[in-house]
Amino acid sequence: MSIIAKRYATALTYFLTIICLATSNWVSAKETLRVLTWDGYADNEVVSAFEQRFDATIERTLVTSDDDLWQKINSGSYDVFAVNTAELQRYIDQGLSKPINMANIPNHAQQLPRFQNLQAIPGLVRQNDTYAIPYTYSxxxxxxxxxxxxxxxxxxxxxxxxxxxxxxxxxxxxxxxxxxxxxxxxxxxxxxxxxxxxxxxxxxxxxxxxxxxxxxxxxxxxxxxxxxxxxxxxxxxxxxxxxxxxxxxxxxxxxxxxxxxxxAWLDCWAISRNSLKQELAEKWINYTLEKTVSERLSLQHGLANTISASVTDSTQNNPIIxxxxxxxxxxxxxxxxxxxxxxxxxxx
Missing domain, CATH: 3.40.190.10 (Periplasmic binding protein-like II)
Known part of the structure; x- marks a missing residue:
């Protein structure tokens, strides 16, 4: 190889190294949101669309039981998690969750009437602070x-x-x-x-x-x-x-x-006490309340959503407790x- 060729190869290698380092730094600059959830609540398509829109990375961890959820929140680091209203109380009691800024959840306005008044759903609000947003229920x-x-x-x-x-x-x-x-x-x-x-x-x-x-x-x-x-x-x-x-x-x-x-159980999104990405967590919550995202729960996973009425043979005006x-x-x-x-x- 000639001296000129060697210099060219060295320069090219240096240039490619700079490009790789720059790309690496750009990737690492993305915010990472750690989501702890149940199977079907945040499938691959939902996660991928969020990552592209908000230029973020989702680290998704699935839970299999209320006990599993409790153990993971107590021992791990997560930003947002899915929990039912009955279980939510001990997370609030132990200071494991923190209030949500409702100004960052505009899609709450398009939820079904039974989910509009959060004060009326036991366990979601304490001392005028909202700790969870309804997402799916049965x-x-x-x-x-x-x-x-x-x-x-x-x-x-x-x-x-x-x-x-x-x-x-x-x-x-x-x-x-x-x-x-x-x-x-x-x-x-x-x-x-x-x-x-x-x-x-x-x-x-x-x-x-x-x-x-x-x-x-x-x-x-x-x-x-x-x-x-x-x-x-x-x-x-x-x-x-x-x-x-x-x-x-x-x-x-x-x-x-x-x-x-x-x-009825009502699973909601809550934000972990340890989260340093509260605004991104609130973007995630608001995103999942978009009509197409929430309806995917029903179409793909058979779960009720809080945006569109359930199409069943039942009288939906009868109460759920x-x-x-x-x-x-x-x-x-x-x-x-x-x-x-x-x-x-x-x-x-």
């Missing part, structure tokens, strides 16, 4: 088999109807089942029942046991059982997501929110274990 409605139930039921009380003996699928949980019966009994606050009210509720759940084929744990399990047996009614713990799965499996079903109301932390959860769990173990009504 009301736990009643699913019915059109082939066996000719008229849409109006109440969860239908699960106790003797006509459906052995044809009901209920969910294996203590908290929701006690709260559900509390609603039917007209208890003012089904999440904070007294000991006598819990005993009365336990007796009603023992009666329900006669109609239940089994208590399912997952939406997939309920779908398999529906396909195998003549199931008339299902307590839809997974709501519209479960409804979508059943229909995709070929089930001829309807879905109602009963007249007494349906229990957002979950709250329960009083004496261990008492509920102890009673529930006795119920599913087969104890007689007289034992309660």
């Amino acid at each position: 009301e736990m409605g009643l699913i019915y088999n059109r082939k066996l139930v000719k008229t849409a039921p109006q109440s969860m009380a239908a699960m106790w109807d003797a006509a459906y003996r052995g044809r009901v699928l209920a969910f294996n949980t203590s908290n929701h089942n006690f709260s559900l019966v509390g609603l039917l009994l007209g208890v003012p606050n089904p999440f904070r029942m007294t000991a006598p009210q819990l005993q009365q509720t336990a007796r009603e759940l023992v009666k329900l046991r006669r109609n239940v084929l089994t208590f399912y744990a997952t939406a997939e399990e309920a779908t398999r059982l529906f396909a195998k047996y003549d199931i008339a009614l299902i307590f839809g713990n997974y709501g519209t997501q479960q409804l979508k799965a059943l229909r995709e499996a070929g089930a001829d079903i309807g879905y109602v929110i009963p007249r007494e109301g349906a229990l 957002w979950l709250e932390p329960t009083l004496n959860p261990l008492t509920r769990k102890t009673l529930w274990d006795r119920i599913i173990s087969g104890e007689a009504p007289e034992a309660f």
Whole structure:
């Protein structure tokens, strides 16, 4: 190689090194937003579009349970996280979340009416500070088999109807089942029942046991059982997501929110106490409330969104009751274990 060629190669190498360093510095200059969320809430397409629009990088971490979420927030570094309203309370209590600047969330104005008044949703606002913004929810409605139930039921009380003996699928949980019966009994606050009210509720759940084929744990399990047996009614713990799965499996079903109301979990976006990117976190929250982004929850993942009304067979004007932390959860769990173990009504 000639001296000139060597000098040219050296210069070219130097030039390329400068370009690489500049590019590296440009990439590292991008803001990184650390998002802790549930499967389906921030899929690849949603993340990619945000990154391109705001010239940012998303570090997405998925959680699998409320316990997992709690552990990660306490031990890791995240900016924004998805949490339900009942769980949110302990994050606020422990100072693990901080208020959101609502001026940076203009898309809140286009949320459905039931999500407009944040003060009316238990747990979102404290001392005039807003700690979370609703994103997705599931009301736990009643699913019915059109082939066996000719008229849409109006109440969860239908699960106790003797006509459906052995044809009901209920969910294996203590908290929701006690709260559900509390609603039917007209208890003012089904999440904070007294000991006598819990005993009365336990007796009603023992009666329900006669109609239940089994208590399912997952939406997939309920779908398999529906396909195998003549199931008339299902307590839809997974709501519209479960409804979508059943229909995709070929089930001829309807879905109602009963007249007494349906229990519902509401997952919201909150900002972590440790976040140094609050404005970017608020841009993320506002972005997810855009119509196309929120509706993707429903179209791709079967989850209800807070922008467009759910298209179901139910009467959407019937109330939904957002979950709250329960009083004496261990008492509920102890009673529930006795119920599913087969104890007689007289034992309660």
